[in-house]
Amino acid sequence: MTPQAVSPARQRAEAMSDGSSLVRGPLKGYHHETYVLSPPGGSVTVKLREPRSTSLWFDRRCFQSEEELLRGLQGRIDRVPGIVDVEGMGLQTFIEGRTLGEHRWRGRPVPDAVFGQIVDLFRQLTRITAGTLRVQRRCSPEDAPEDGDTDAFLKRLVVFVEEQVYAANRPVFGGLFAELGVRDEALVHLEKNVAGLTPRPFCLLHGDLHRENFVVDPRGGLWTIDWELAMVGDPLYDLATHLYLMRYPADQEARMIREWCEVVEEVRPGSSRAWEHDLPLITGFKRAQSLYTDTVRAALSLREGTGFRWAALPRAAAKLQGAVAAAAGPLGLDAVPGRRQVMAALARWHRETAALPAE
Template identity: 40%
Template sequence: MHRLHHRARTALVQQLVESRRLRGRGEVVRGHHNINYVRRSGLVLALLLGAVPFTRFKYRVPLPAVEVVPRIWPREAEVLGVVCRYLREVPRCLADLGEGSVHRYRTGRTLGDSGVTATVGEELMRSFASFFVRTARVPVAELPARPDDWPRDGDSQGFLDWLVRFTQERVHLPNRDRFGALFDAVGVPEDAMARFAVRHRCRASRPFRLLHTDVHRANVVVRGRRLAVIDWELAIFGDPLHDLATHLVRMGYGKEEQERMTELWAGAMTEAGLTELTAGLHEDLPVFIAFEHAQSVFPDVMRAALDLPEGADTGRFDAAADRIERATRRAREPLRLVDVPGRDRIVEALREWHGTRA
């Protein structure tokens, strides 16, 4: 009986949420993984969700996309059920509808609204350091189960090996039929990740913790002096240096900002009694930063190509080539790329791939 009641409630929530989505009154935010519809709840929907009537909510619908990052926990709602008990500022999931989910809406501005090159500043960096500490303190025992092949807790090299295998076996090789000619043309060979694995090894071991893995400007909502990190669908369980590395790269920090953020992160961990998470920091953080640069070349190349519309003009091809050139330049050293073409050749390769696709 309870299951039938839950199923009927879910169906009614789905119907009401979809009706508000289709009315089109509200904000629509499209990301790489989801499209988010921001709407206001009516009285009935609010009662079903346990929310205040007429407040805003976010309806998240997954987008069909090329698999480029690991998702060890398919249901974001399951992760948020744990996260929101310890990070109260994170918007909780109000309803998991299967194909979509309904979340509280966090008011404020995203850091992305200020542009990708805007200086973050000391105060916000300290807030990020605090966020990473609080995330590391989420009890491991309460997290959802990991995949059967997940490396044992503290096996930092095994964790890196798992990430490398995922990139090679789930991202790179399965897409070579479709993008292989483009990868080759921009200088990314079939054995690229094998080259990375030979030269990059962890020297220390660190206990595993909950990781967000995608703390960048568009996923950070600021209100006053407080920030909230949203969008936990890519959360995993692993080496905390991976979370710091993805943050340093995806925030677009300059060299001095990266160094300062690293200092604040290490200081906050030590002050919180989590010194073991900083073991081998200066030796192993560059390894995880190199991995971030290495793995990102694959989604960056594929997304740049896929984002080209059917009648793309010269400007669109130039912008896509700029994106690929930045990615290959950053991946040159970690992947030992020896034949990276210039921008004109990248444009030519994109036109060839695009013509074949059309």
């Protein structure tokens, strides 16, 4: 049997460590090939991450460097990875522990001790504004609306979905989108649907607060990792994204909303203004955004070389059908296809695009 080639990322990790036997990885992750290593003479372990060439990026990134952002957050956000300079590279420290996802709490109540630390994280985020964060941003002026312009903030996110997700992938996936009932006018409807948000003072947002981005260390401390999607904007957007991704039970979701309102108002009055009206609108945007990304990923996940993973089709179609149903309202879709229709659409997409490489 021919030995598997060692990736360049693995080679770099071994060269930076005290020995190849001390390199762990690759760790589970979609966007990056990640290894954990101990630099020579170092007292901490760090992560070496290289972007995967096959990864699809469907989210806007607003800071030039996640590592530089983390440098700027030291002492301002409790328990975020530190940065260690190794051979001219800033590497994040590796947090020993288990993610909330690994604790198998998905869909179940989060323990009170963890819940309280998440609320404290929102408190700390609300204190950090664009004017107090000396970290270089990559966004253009039009992608950085004036403080409090929540309408412009969310409109730019809709435009990003339209240009960088839908239009960019339409040449290959346009037929599949159409079979699901998702046409050009859907995003026009979405933009109108989310218009009219109440102004709220902007602050730093993590942008991706889900269970895999929270690590509980052996002492019970909650660490927040993966800050690549951080941005400055409407604090209610961070709450909406968090609730959408965490899947709290209904009573704990209501508690999170209540306690979030209390802490953000304590820090910056007006941060939760009109949340009852605006939170459902922003959550609707998240459901719509997910449909576009889920469609592309579902189709590519079924491709295996030049073949098709028929055994995985029913489950993938069921998940995608659920995404269409969830996004139907915000996108103004006329009808929601059934699971069999979605299965047929995915199989047809594969036949018509069989020459494409696998994900």
